[in-house]
Amino acid sequence: MEKAERNLVEPVQNINMNQTRARFSKGMEFLLKKSEVLFIQKGLLIFIIGFLLGRAFILSQLTPFSLPFFAAVLMLKKQHAPIALIGVVSGAITISFGHTAHSFLLSLAFLLFFKITKQGKRNPYRSLPLAIFTFTLIGKITAAFINNGFISLYDIMMGSVEGCLAFILTLIFLQSIPLLAVKKRKQALKTEEIVCLIILLASVMTGTIGWTLYGVSIEHVMSRYLVLIFAFVAGATVGSTVGVVTGLIFSLANISSFFHMSLLAFSGLLGGLLKEGKKPGVAIGLFISTLLIGMYGQGEGTLVKSLYESFAAIVLFFLTPKVLTSRIAKYIPGTTEYAHEQQLYMRKVRDVTAKRVNQFSAVFEALSHSFQQNEIGDEEDENKELDYFLSNVTEKTCQTCFKKDYCWAKNFNTTYDGMSKIMQDLENNDGQLSQKVKRDWSKHCTRSNQVIEAIRHELSFYQANQKLKRQVKESRKLVANQLQGVSEVMGNFAREIQRERENHEAQEEQILDALQSFGLDVSQVEIFSLTQGNVDIEMTVPSNYANGECEKLIAPLLSDICGENIVVQQKEQLFLGGDIHVIFRSSKRFTVSVGVAHAAKDGGLVSGDSYSTIELGMGKYAIAISDGMGNGERAHHESNETLQLLRKILLSGIEEKVAIKSVNSILSLRTTDEIFSTLDLAIIDLQDASSRFLKIGSTPSFIKRGNQVKKIQASNLPIGIIQEFEVDVVSEQLKAGDLLVMMSDGVFEGPRHVENYELWMKRKLKELQTDEPQEIADLIMEEVIRSGTGEIKDDMTIIVAKLQHNTPKWAAIPLNITKRKAL
Template sequence: MKRMAKDWITLNKSEMVMDKLSNQFEMVTNKVGSWFHLVMYQWGLLVVIVGFLLGRAMILTELTPFVLPFLAAVFMLKRERAALAAMSLLAGALLSYHGEILFVLAAIIGFILIQKVVSKFFDDPIKMAPYTVFVTSMMMRLLVVFIIDGSITNYALMMATVEAGLSFILTMIFIQSVPLVTSKKINRPLRNEEIICLIILLASVMTGTVGWSIYDMSVEHSLARYLVLLFAFIGGAAIGSTVGVVTGLILSLASVASLYQMSLLAFSGLLGGLLKEGKKVGVALGLLVGTLLIGMYGDGGTNISVTIMESLLAIAIFFLTPKDLISNLARYIPGTHEYSKDQQQYLRKIRDVTAGKVEQFSNLFQTLSQSFQTEMKEGGNEEGPDKQMDYFLSEVTEKTCQTCFKKERCWVQNFSKTYDSMQNLMLETEKNGHVKDKILANEWKKYCIRSEKVVEVIKQEHSHYLVNQKLKKQVAESQKLVADQLLGVSRVMGDFAKEIQKEKQSFLLQEESILESLRLVGLDIGHVDIFSLEKGAIEMEMSIPFDEGHGQYEKVIAPLLSDLFSETIIVKSEEKNVYPNGFSHVAFVSAKRFVLETGIAHVAKGGAWISGDSYSTIDIGTGKHAIAISDGMGNGEKAHFESNETLQLLQKILQSGIEETVAIKSVNSVLSIRNNEEMFSTLDLAMVDLHNAEAKFLKIGSIPSFIKRGSQVIKIEASNLPMGIIQEFDVEVVTEQLKPGDMLIMMSDGIFEAPKHVENKDAWIKRLIYEMATSNPQEVADVILEKVIRSGRGAIEDDMTIIVSKIKSNTPKWASIPIYNQKIGRQAQ
């Protein structure tokens, strides 16, 4: 045990030491990184290095078109570094092999002078920068030639024009690419044009290393191949070959002997990009193969060993490149994994911000709801019965006792007796409408000299008091309704915020498995996108060739998917010929466990065109289906408008996601506030969950509904006043578990009340439903309506509507088709 304890202590100590070393190494790395950024970007060392190399660079053995474009770009974009850039250019030219120090000095001075003139006459100097560089380069080159040779030949004029033209183009390129190497952070991905400009700048910088060698190995060749390795590893074959072509072209202009480098770099970039799945080793292998194949031709074949050594040097530098540098650069190259990850992070940030805003609104509505409820409670506490009595009597005394000469005796000397007497008078008035008690009236007449006037004022104030109390009650009810509505909106927005924050899960493996399974059976599938694999809520989309309307999606692909997922999959939607290759966009979803088959029969009073009844079947989403009947008061156009308006409001509120009871209260509130006439409507609502066949019945002033289950008829009823009569009422919800084969019969009062000769209408309707020989919902609705009309000898004395819905287990139209590759099917699940 002691030995184990010692080993455990030793192990803990070693772990602590390792953690300490790791923390120290991380601190050192962070310090080195911060010092590197400080020196390179804040102190401008990177500008000095780039300027020095561009000052040395030359193409076509006598042209230096890089000096003025770099100076102009730094001057326009980072003017505080312009002096540093000018000195580094002069230093590069001074230590260069081309001997163009005089031209570089003249070009820098000439640019500064001409730029001052241009800035006085033009508002946008950046747009004028290429023209300024062209004029400066042309004038200074001809001036230097004239000073040295004493004359200007046609050849000198031609070369000066070529150099000025190249400077013109490079100025536009450097203005885009210089910020990429002088800024510490870039806050957006690079466009393709910016990537090319950056490569041209880097290749131009490499030409400044022409003439440098290490053991006969050219530094510019190794750096160019390193650049190709880096971009091929990051961007793949397309970016790698592009970098090879651009870099090889510029190097060949700098040194004609390096013309074969273009082929070597382009081919190596292509091979390296194709082999990037093999990580750094694969990209390096691509460079070696390209070096061996291309290096044997042209000038490279004479000294193949040096060419291979240059490639090995580039590979060594490539392997020593930190992963952080590569990943940071990859973030700005479209198409890379790091770029996609960065974009996803950005989208996630936007999503979280949006969800946070929605959550704030949800909290706001919840707070408002609580404030309404708090105000109601405080108002109720402040104005109790005693307080209300005091207010009432104060109004009475103000109009009667205030001007009486005996008020001192009544309210100061005998306050309790006066108060109790007036209170009794008020209670008597409230009970009977007047003072009916003779004893109380006589006592008050003996006590008060203005007894009749006081009694009269009490009667008047009591009517005002009742109106005031009714208004206060309505305000309280309205406040409660608004509080409930705000709370409902808060819950909806809270759920919406949670939905926003749900990330789309990655189903790459399952998508590949499904794609392979469908292609193995001979189907041409473009791509598969899976959004959900939750049992009963599967959702996916595919691109499939248009089948000319033969039903391939429904008859073949959906049954195959049903076998893969062991549940029924159906086609949700289809968009024909959406993609450029003629493929269609098809969405597949899980079928619901139950379906409703509905039949409707209705007729207006007296066979008229417009019925006061309205009905609706509403697909709310999330697997819920609503069936509703509304009966407007009376008949004709007004009743139809009232009932239809009720259903329209209800549909909009339900589809917004608000709970059924709150939705009905909201509709009732709107109707009660809007109604100036005695126009009311009933509502019979059934909410059926197609996932578990549970039904909720909400009956507002409507008659009973019935469920036929085999030989049994079940009555569903609830008692609520019609909508629009009062603002506040409790919605009674009746829940019933339906079973496959059940028929739900809902009807308006025109059906239920039609048989005048029948006393027990419940029993009559039940028997009518029980005796139905058919189970087809539409036939049941038609037969019931016909028999009800016949029972009244053909007279239609009221609007009649009946809806019959039969719940059935969802039997797929097409049987599943087994796929022989069951391994892939299980993997997809």
Template sequence: MEKAERRLMEPIAGEAIEKTQHAIQRSARKMGAHFQSLLFHKGVIYMFIGFLLGRAVILTEILPFALPFFGVLFLLKKDKALIGALSLAAGGLTISLETFLIITCHLLFFLFLQKAGAFIFKDRVRTLPAIILLAAAATRLTFTWIVYGKVTSYDAMMAGVEAGLAFILTLIFLQSIPLIASPRYKQALKSEEIICLMILIASIMTGLTGVAYMEVKAEHVFSRYIVLLFAFIGGSSIGCTVGVVTGLILSLANVGNLYQMSLLAFSGLLGGLLKEGRKIGAAAGLLIGSVLLSMYGGGTAGIMTTLLESGAAILLFFLTPKAVTASLAKHIPGTSEHAQEQQLYATRIRDVTAHRVDQFSGVFEALSQSFNAFYERSESDSSRETDLFLSTITEKTCHHCYKKEKCWVQNFQTTYDLMTQVTNETGADTYSQNRKLKKEFHSHCSKAASVEIAIEQELNEFKAGQKLNRQVQESRRLVAEQLLGVSKVMKDFSREIRRERENHYLLEEQILEALRNFGVEIGHVEIYSLEQGNVDMEMSIPFCQGHGECEKIIAPMLSDILEEQVIVKQEDCGLYPNGFCHVAFGSAKSFKVETGAAHAAKGGGLVSGDSYSMIELGVGKHAIAISDGMGNGSRAQFESNETIKLLEKILQSGIDEKVAIKTVNSILSLRTTDEVFSTLDLAIVDLQDAMCKFLKIGSTPSFIKRGDKVIKIQASNLPIGIIDDFEVDVVGEQLKAGDLLIMMSDGIFEGPKHVENHDVWMKRKISELETDDPQEVADLIMEEVIRTRSGKIEDDMTIIAAKVEHNTPKWAAIPASRYFQKKEQSVS
């Protein structure tokens, strides 16, 4: 009984714990949002920074920090300028009354110059450093003259130093304060931005000068804490840089802190080098560096103080939440957090792009459905057109007839059927011969003769309207097919965008180790896809001096490991001996196509009306196309060339072959009203299984030579551009290794003179060929055709021969799978 109660209570307890966790997370988010609002929106952070910068003094008399901070705040956050001014004045008052007065005069003089400069200069950002320079120099000189009654050369020099530092700090604060005050949409910080931010933080810590407890100085504790934090996040380079910058600013405030620059730099270097030991390693680096350099700077007497200060910094470092370090690391280039953030950003951009592509695909699909629905509805409205035609006839003939009510009210169906039959028979020119129908119609209608005349008069216009309507509907159907094809292409594109790089880290390590054990040195391996027939991976190898290790060793080993033929797709060799070669590997296709072509213009001229193309479609397919423009000369060449170019572009976009040909036909038929047409002979060979699709539009037959057998491929379609719409017949044929595909224009097929059956003649000539080299085949057949014409070329001639072969690699696979078998056995 107790066990049953416990089993019943376990889910309830789990739900309660989950609800409590969610409540704690919500409370933490609310507290974080409230704290952020208090810090930034209420201006607490500006109050804190202003108070410490008001206390920051260099060489006990130079005040270069207060005015630049107020000037930048006045420019960027004008609503927080009053808080900043009061905080600066309060900070100066904690130092001395003279400091308070100088800061106040600085601010007042700046406001006066800023107001005066606004009437002259429009670019406030560019003029801000100059205004601060003038305000700092003028305030210091005026204050010295009022208090002491004279201005010495030393006073003028110090005023120039203060004004110059204020000018430089203004430029620095213009870059660093926005990093603190504004949310960052840009994820990575530049090196200059990091240094400017460090100068701002060091300037703020200068305001802690004089704050100490039992000889433990606050500026030393917080400076080491900052150095330790950035060394842990960014590594030795960032830690060393932060240490140098922070130590330099602190040494300007107090000459006694000069050795702190080397201490912080060395500690940052050691802390970054030992960051692999996590927080303990970074803290050990700071502790070792501070103890070593304190012995050189202050001797053994200051070691205890240094240990206390470093210990306090380490304590603050250990109390820093992991969320803070992770958030800072996202903005430091080179960190893993920054790389993950960049990857997440790229993923978000990819998802947004894929979503937009999906939306566009949905729009095109909806448009296609809309056109199809309209087309189907229009097809079903043929009876409605007949009704409208009959209503026009009855309006002209039956409207004033005394038998109108008897015919169309009492005998509606009989009258309607008779008039429909008369209309159909008249349209077919058989009404005059159908005596039975004519007699029946005359006995039924008292105005039969006038009705027959009206039908004959209106029928031509009715047929023209029907023909135009059919053309419009066919155009709509073609547009619907094209829109659907575009929608499918966009869906495939969206699917490719969403395909993430799969997690192949384990296999990458295994391949790396197997190649290294084989004696091949590899820099790195990146696997993007291991899909059958679509392997995609990249490697970097040391400079190979052109020995071809990738093609001869690595690719054959990968072929054995992946149990699939892998070849080198692209190779970028290193430019110097110590560099790396970057190589891309991919799946080899099962078949390859070798082609040869022969081409001649009518009369041996330079301009031929035939055009041809042999292209790789990028999806493992090879396309061969021949287009023959009507007639000869430049106009025929233009038509055939336009057909080939349009077809290439559309096929390479991924649209289906049938839709592509219909699109080309639609474009060419709508482009001009001239009766200039072109044929198209298209063959698309799948390089994975050697399946070939033939699409013949008004073209001559093609032939496949397989051993001693010759196969004829033929289809009947009108040439492109004759009619707006037509159905494309696709003929499929399974090719085999060693097959020879021969395609030709009509100048070759119909070229032989005194030949009655061109099919038999061409088959005989192909079967008699003793070579299987594609180029030799094309040349021999063209030469044979020209010989039958006594050397004359009566028409444009084009012939393409393509040989299908197994894609045998140059190098056999090298057995490397034994290594993986041993590894799997050891793991099991």
């Protein structure tokens, strides 16, 4: 019973704990937002910084902080300039009245100078540091003259030193104040911005010199707390940098604090190295540093005091909420929070880009549908056009006829139908009217010959108008198909964008360990995909791996690890003598070797046939033959233009049926000449050996598998004859070792005294004793030419493609390495 109650109570306690944590997190976020409003928007942070800088000293005499800070705030955040001035003056009051008057008058003089010269300067940021240097030097010399009654060389030197410091601090404050004065920062901090921010914070802390609480120095506590925060957030590099810069600023402000720089630097380094232990690890680093540095002759009392100060800094460090440290870490490159923030930003950019591409895709699809819509009431429009046609005829003939009322009022249908029959008969018989229609019309109309001639005359305009409308309609269909294809391509592109790179850190480590255990020096491995058949791995290898190590060793090892053939896709040396960036991809399961034989009519130089092999994306391979009508330059131009258009459209990613229809529409609409071309297209998928054949007016193709020969044929008119046609697609499953033979009509119909070209070609293919594509192409071409008594009566092109299993030159070496199932 007690166990059952405990099982019921524990989940409830966990839920309550999670709810408490969520409420605490929300409460901290609320406090941070309120703090941002108070400290940043209201200017309280500017006041505090100004107050501490107003009482900060360097070398116990120089006060170069006040004027640069006020000038930077005046330049960057003009609305907060009065608050900055009040803060600086308030801090100076805690030192002395003379220091207060000096800071106030110097700031007031610069303000007047700024108001006077602001209008005439295009870029006041450039001249601001020099102006600060001048005012600081003059102010220091004037103060020395008022106090001593004369100006010594020492006063000029100290004034110059303070002016130089003010010059540098102005540049630093111009970089660092925007980091504190903005409400929300989206970009990461640059290295120089981090250093400037650290100098600003260290300079602010010098204003706490002399403050103690129960014997504990506030300046030491705050400086160590600052080092702890940056070491915990950014690691050893930034932590040690913060320690060195902060210690240097404190040592300039107070010579007795020089040893403190060593403590802070060592604390930042050790704490950053122990940051994997979270806050306790960083705290332990500070304690160890305090003990080690405190042993060098500082005395037991000083060591105990330093330990108290470190303990106070650690208490503040542990009280710092995680929300604050995480927010700081977002802006420092190299941190996990920064990487996560960048990933979120990139995901947002990716989603926005994909959304915009999808919107464009939807626009193109809508435009395509708009162009594809049939005209509303096509039959009504045809009737209207017929009515307009007959109206033009009656206007020229029936308007002056005395039988007008009899024909159109009493016998409208008979008259209308009679004229329509004459029009159709003339249109169907190339302008010739049959005797029967002419005789019937003569019985009805007293002006039959005049009406017939008018109809014949108007018919030419009517036919021209109809032809123009058909061309416009086909043009609209062409545009609709192209827009639909572009829409599909953009939709696919948007889906590709939205595919995130998967996290493969564990697999990357496994591959890196496997390669290094084999003795290969690989510095970096990045896995983008481990999908079967689509493996994508990138590596960085040394520059001395230029003798085939990637192809001979690394690729076979990866093949053994991934369980499939991996090949080197691309190698690129990053810079002269530098490392080599290598891309490894999955090899295709099949490869195609091609042989071509080509001859022009009568042995000429220009053939009307054109051919092309195209490596498409996604592991597809296309083979195409086009035969232009006739021979010579014009036929070659037509066939070559067909293949060039097809190549560009296919490479864009548009589906092959849409591509062929687009090519047909373009070629049929661009000229009125009766110039046509055939197209024989085969697309082979190199992953599964499936193939698609699109034969547009072309001769059959043949697949030879062993002693079997199979014919591939489809019935489609040549390209360019009609504007609209459906493309028949023939699909076949190929196998390794298959031979695909494609040819133009000059080869297929070339043999003389042959009644059945198909049986002759099958017999010749079966008789072949070789399976080399180039040898087969040459042998078939030779047989065809010999059968024609040595004459080439037409342009001839034959392409033979052999499908084989793809075995890389350096195949996988059998090793006992973890297989894909472990990846």
